[in-house]
Every structure is written in C-alpha cells, then in structure tokens.
Amino acid sequence: MSLAVVYSRASVGIDAPLVSIEVHLANGLPAFNLVGLADAAVRESKERVRSALLNSGFEFPAKRITVNLAPADLPKDGGRFDIAIAIGIIAASGLISLEQLEHYEFAGELALTGNIRPISGALPFNYACHRANHTAILSSLNAPEACLIEQSKVIAVDTLSQLFLHLTGRNKLALQQAQSTDTLKDYEYDMADIKGQQLAKRGLEICAAGNHNILFVGPPGTGKTMLAQRLLTILPEMSQLQALETATIYSISGHEVDPKTWRLRKFRQPHHTSSAIALVGGGSNPKPGEISLAHNGILFLDELPEYERRVLDVLRQPIESGYVSISRASKQVNYPAQFQLVAAMNPSPTGSLRDGRSTAEQVLKYINKISGPFLDRIDLQVDVPKLASAELYSMQNETSESSEEIKRRVLQARQMQINRAGKCNAQLNSNEIEQHCRLTREDRLFLQTSVENLGLSMRAFHRVIKVARTIADLSEEPQISRPHLAEALGYRALDNIINELRY
Known part of the structure; x- marks a missing residue:
C-alpha cells in the first residue's frame, strides 16, 4: 500500500498534542512535498530524511512523496518529526506492516548518518503518550528523562536501522525500565x-x-x-x-x-x-x-x-x-x-x-x-x-x-x-x-x-x-x-x- 500513517506529537507549551504523519507515494515526477503548517526546521527534514535513509541502506523512492502533518492548523517546529517521516516513507514503500505502527509514537531528529538525536520536551511527549496507552520511541539519550513517568512504555533507539529491525520483528528491543524513585532529597547546606x-x-x-x-x-x-x-x-x-x-x-x-x-x-x-x-x-x-x-x-x-x-x-x-x-x-x-x-x-x-x-x-x-x-x-x-x-x-x-x-x-x-x-x-x-x-x-x-x-x-x-x-x-x-x-x-x-x- 502506498499510504502510511505514523503518530508523533508537537510541542505547545507544556502540552504535547497528537500529530498524524500521513505519507503518500504516487507515480509521477520524483518530488518530496511536506505540508501542514511546518516551520523551517520541519521543512528541512526532507533533506535529513533523504540522506538518513540512503546512509542506512534503504532505497529512497523515486516517486512523488507527499507528507501531511495533521491537524493542518497546529504549528509544528523542530526536528522531532524526522524519524516519524522516515518510518512513514519506509512503511508506505511496503517494508513495514502498517499494523505494527498503530501503537507507537515516534519523536527524534535524524542525523545524515541515520543516527537518532534527542529532542527537547521528551517528558511531556511521553506523558501524553502514556495517557494514550501508546509506546514511545525515542533516542536513547531521552530515555532516562522519559522514564520518570512511572509505568510508561518507552523504547530507546540509536539508529534508524535498529528501529527498522525492531518494527519488522527481526531484533526486538526491550522496554526501558522506569527510574528508581530513590532520588536525592537533601541539600548541601543547612x-x-x-x-x-x-x-x-x-x-x-x-x-x-x-x-x-x-x-x-x-x-x-x-x-x-x-x-x-x-x-x-x-x-x-x-x-x-x-x-x-x-x-x-x-x-x-x-x-x-x-x-x-x-x-x-x-x-x-x-x-x-x-x-x-x-x-x-x-x-x-x-x-x-x-x-x-x-x-x-x-x-x-x-x-x-x-x-x-x-x-x-x-x-x-x-x-x-x-x-x-x-x-x-x-x-x-x-x-x-x-x-x-x-x-x-x-x-x-x-x-x-x-x-x-x-x-x-x-x-x-x-x-x-x-x-x-x-x-x-x-x-x-x-x-x-x-x-x-x-x-x-x-x-x-x-x-x-x-x-x-x-x-x-x-x-x-x-x-x-x-x-x-x-x-x-x-x-x-x-x-x-x-x-x-x-x-x-x-x-x-x-x-x-x-x-x-x-x-x-x-x-x-x-x-x-x-x-x-x-x-x-x-x-x-x-x-x-x-x-x-x-x-x-x-x-x-x-x-x-x-x-x-x-x-
């Protein structure tokens, strides 16, 4: 199927509203169009995603690619949608089962090498994800912060290839353990x-x-x-x-x-x-x-x-x-x-x-x-x-x-x-x-x-x-x-x- 829907979340104050990333591959002259009230950093994700896919061993589709970030009237900023867009393109190409994506939410910025970088706002992202009973997929550098939400489901990934192997069932990643509540309670002065x-x-x-x-x-x-x-x-x-x-x-x-x-x-x-x-x-x-x-x-x-x-x-x-x-x-x-x-x-x-x-x-x-x-x-x-x-x-x-x-x-x-x-x-x-x-x-x-x-x-x-x-x-x-x-x-x-x- 040439249409895939992947879930992520925007950052609006201390809230993290849900964003559906709809990816459609169509015949025609190769193009990559991104719509949905995206700022400059989000629009630049087209080049990051293209290079990350190629450097991770995937073939970039020579088709007309349309990515819609819905709802269209919600402002989106930053590089947090990179891995969701990349997974959406892979899924629309038929390499990942769409049923595998229904219970996941993705947030992370892609390096050109395919490595996954951390985002700001991982805590509100995972809190909203937990309330929706979804599993959050984040950079391993965001995992300790995200796991402060008790009983939440977090999967930490380092590269796009590692994430692909998990989603296809070839190398399943374990859920991250929640952090211990035994934290420092005393100050250094009296x-x-x-x-x-x-x-x-x-x-x-x-x-x-x-x-x-x-x-x-x-x-x-x-x-x-x-x-x-x-x-x-x-x-x-x-x-x-x-x-x-x-x-x-x-x-x-x-x-x-x-x-x-x-x-x-x-x-x-x-x-x-x-x-x-x-x-x-x-x-x-x-x-x-x-x-x-x-x-x-x-x-x-x-x-x-x-x-x-x-x-x-x-x-x-x-x-x-x-x-x-x-x-x-x-x-x-x-x-x-x-x-x-x-x-x-x-x-x-x-x-x-x-x-x-x-x-x-x-x-x-x-x-x-x-x-x-x-x-x-x-x-x-x-x-x-x-x-x-x-x-x-x-x-x-x-x-x-x-x-x-x-x-x-x-x-x-x-x-x-x-x-x-x-x-x-x-x-x-x-x-x-x-x-x-x-x-x-x-x-x-x-x-x-x-x-x-x-x-x-x-x-x-x-x-x-x-x-x-x-x-x-x-x-x-x-x-x-x-x-x-x-x-x-x-x-x-x-x-x-x-x-x-x-x-």
Whole structure:
C-alpha cells in the first residue's frame, strides 16, 4: 500500500498534542512535498530524511512523496518529526506492516548518518503518550528523562536501522525500565550554618510555613543570600505531580532533567540586568522564563532596586495567579509559575542607612525604584542588620537550630492549613480570609490603626492578616490574637524606613 500513517506529537507549551504523519507515494515526477503548517526546521527534514535513509541502506523512492502533518492548523517546529517521516516513507514503500505502527509514537531528529538525536520536551511527549496507552520511541539519550513517568512504555533507539529491525520483528528491543524513585532529597547546606540573625531566620520559618513571599533588607555582607538559599532546606518535599510539572518545564526548555535531583526544588537567581522576557518568558516561539523555571521552587531577586521598574512590574500578575500567559501572533501558551519570591536589597544606595553618605532624599529615590504595587505582593519585609565583630566572635561556638528541626514545625503548620482550607495561607482569597482568619473587634481596630499609620494598602492589610494566621499556626493556636498581629506588623522593615525618612 502506498499510504502510511505514523503518530508523533508537537510541542505547545507544556502540552504535547497528537500529530498524524500521513505519507503518500504516487507515480509521477520524483518530488518530496511536506505540508501542514511546518516551520523551517520541519521543512528541512526532507533533506535529513533523504540522506538518513540512503546512509542506512534503504532505497529512497523515486516517486512523488507527499507528507501531511495533521491537524493542518497546529504549528509544528523542530526536528522531532524526522524519524516519524522516515518510518512513514519506509512503511508506505511496503517494508513495514502498517499494523505494527498503530501503537507507537515516534519523536527524534535524524542525523545524515541515520543516527537518532534527542529532542527537547521528551517528558511531556511521553506523558501524553502514556495517557494514550501508546509506546514511545525515542533516542536513547531521552530515555532516562522519559522514564520518570512511572509505568510508561518507552523504547530507546540509536539508529534508524535498529528501529527498522525492531518494527519488522527481526531484533526486538526491550522496554526501558522506569527510574528508581530513590532520588536525592537533601541539600548541601543547612540553617545551622547561619549564626545570629534570629529575626531573619524566624521570618524564613514563617515564609516556609505559609508559602509567603519575603524581602530581606540589610547592608552588604549580612547573610541575605545565605538565608535565601537555605529556605529550600525547610520547605516540604515536592509531590510526584509537582516534580513532574517542574521537570516538564525544564524538558521543553532544553535543560537536562537529572533523575537523581529532579525531586529537589529549584533555586533560580536571575541577574538584575535580565529583561522582562527573560523573567516571564516569550520569543516568537514562546519559551518559559525564569518564573516558570522556578515553578514549585524559589525565585531569588538580589539587589532588587537594580532591576528595571517595568521588569519587576511584569511579575505582579504571575505572583497573584500562579501562571503566565504569553500571546504571540501565531500562538498563545500558558506556563505555570507558582514560585516563592525571595528578594534582597540594601537599605540605601551606599549600602547602609547609618554610614552618613546618603541623604533622606537619595534613600527614598533609591527605594522608590520599586513600585508600590510590587511591594504590596511581598508578605514579609525583614531587617537583616550588620552584626558587631565581637557579637560574631561570641557566636562561633553557638549551636543553631538545624533545617530538620525547623522543617518539622513547618510541616506541622502546613498540615493545619491544608486541613482547614485545603491550601496554604498565602493563597487564601478575601472570602477565605473572612472565614479562616477572624479577628475580634478590638484586634481589628488595632490592625486598622497600625495599617493607617504605616500607610499600607488593602492588599497589604490582607497579607498582614495571612502572615498572622501562619504565626498562629506555628504556635498551634486556633485563633489569631494580638501578639500574632503585632509580630506580623513587625515584618514591615521597608515601610518603617520610608516612614522614618518622611517624618
């Protein structure tokens, strides 16, 4: 039969929609036509496929070859369809039984020698393939990543000839074994490494317990970056689904997914010269940005006022919604972006408020590089002061709490939140705040007065309540009380600096 249908999948965001590769051989002048909204890389597959077939010992049909990538309105890009097109031509020539192809899906780029190269996005490809109860055929270099999907069927191949022998039953290839779930769960650093800075460590514990965003304000060298890195060590471990979501984003971005570390949360630290597209994603063929690469992990923005104001402001919507929608003329994609924001900054352009080198006007101008609406989305602003040399020396032999000890309290507080509302406190909406964060009349008046004195917005007002709810959870108390509110209001370091300089 001169018609064959082979299955593959496109890559659209984190999804992998099915693509049917229809190959038809007809009499007439030799030609090779490829249709179906293919980009330049897909159209160039004609030459790769021709050379790969010839160099693998096959005869290239001297016929009119038409390859249709269906559905025709779905954009296709990259070299992932090469082996599917090649197998389609071989099958249409009568060398492979069409029944053999019904339960397979192919993805791989062909070298001119007939070797099969890996693709980006092997994980979402195999996930979609598994849900369709099909067997995925991929490059052997993609197999370790694809096998992260438990109970999926994956066959790894190195050459087109090897694949042909498998499909014809002459040399059957075994299914790849799924990777062991025994992966690394520990980080190389610990909260016990940090001496002093009890207020900052308390702020991190609250941040981890309620999934809050946090800003460290302090002079250079006070340990802001060390604190940010150690937040990972006290966060709950990712679930299987969360780990797969994060790994999928890395897979479609072309990053290697290491089976040993894929269950660890990511820590992304973009430089302050990064553009808005680098942070949220984009391009003519939209790719994930830093906020999506930090999905289920930490996005650390050091030297916060050095970022362009408009760059920071593009983060406002993803911080609230947990995803980013990127629209281009040819397509629209949605990427998840549920990250915890950790930021750090100096309190003045010279590094310290107490060095006498900055006027109040200069300090306010420096802080005002960050917009108010962006700051409203940060739950805790924690002061990280410079410690005296004598104080540091006295702490050398001090035993600090380990990450494991703090993590136990964090997990207990999180479980209380899940049992109460089904989500972390930071994700509560206004109706849920009224339901789960009730205040007495006196406490509400106290909070309203404090918020007015600090000049906070209604969004910041709600965030103070949510932080107080988390503090109460860490104390295993069912109701928010005045001490919880007072402590939550104490984590407004930047607001306090602004008010002090203005008045």
